[in-house]
Amino acid sequence: MESQGIKRNIFQRILGIPATDLPRDAHSWAFSNGRIVLDLERVPELKKPGGAVRLEKKGLPERVLVIHDGEGVFHAFRNRCGHGGRRLDPVPGDPSLQCCSVGKSTYDHAGTVLSGPANSPIAVYRVDAEGAKLTIHLE
Numbered sequence: 001m002e003s004q005g006i007k008r009n010i011f012q013r014i015l016g017i018p019a020t021d022l023p024r025d026a027h028s029w030a031f032s033n034g035r036i037v038l039d040l041e042r043v044p045e046l047k048k049p050g051g052a053v054r055l056e057k058k059g060l061p062e063r064v065l066v067i068h069d070g071e072g073v074f075h076a077f078r079n080r081c082g083h084g085g086r087r088l089d090p091v092p093g094d095p096s097l098q099c100c101s102v103g104k105s106t107y108d109h110a111g112t113v114l115s116g117p118a119n120s121p122i123a124v125y126r127v128d129a130e131g132a133k134l135t136i137h138l139e
């Protein structure tokens with residue numbers, strides 16, 4: 001299967017530059033005791049279905065990709081491709097994620113490899129949505 005939905009040129013793919021950005025408001029989330037708590041009011045990037053942000057540093061043991069899918073459900077994933085460790089992006093209009101590198105390994109929302117050179121799934125984290133608060137459980 002070849003996903004066509006993510007526009008990345010060959011240089012972006014060689015360098016492993018993802019399409020998904022960090023939240024513009026760096027104070028919109030915090031990590032402690034194995035949990036990320038994110039304030040959706042401060043992350044407009046996640047308001048619409050199809051939106052996504054990547055969360056990094058601030059003591060996180062792993063990079064995390066958070067997406068708002070086409071059904072209005074939030075998902076969180078370990079943001080590290082099972083092939084070479086590059087970052088992932090949601091595929092617009094499709095319930096899948098794709099590695100930003102040349103190999104384009106593609107995964108479903110259960111973390112299973114659908115195509116590409118990756119031979120291991122990605123971790124999927126539990127997400128609880130309560131009002132404007134998302135809690136992502138890394139443990």
Ligand code: FES
Pocket residue numbers: 081082083084085086099100101102103104105116117118
């Ligand atoms: S690092 Fe993802 S396909 Fe190679």
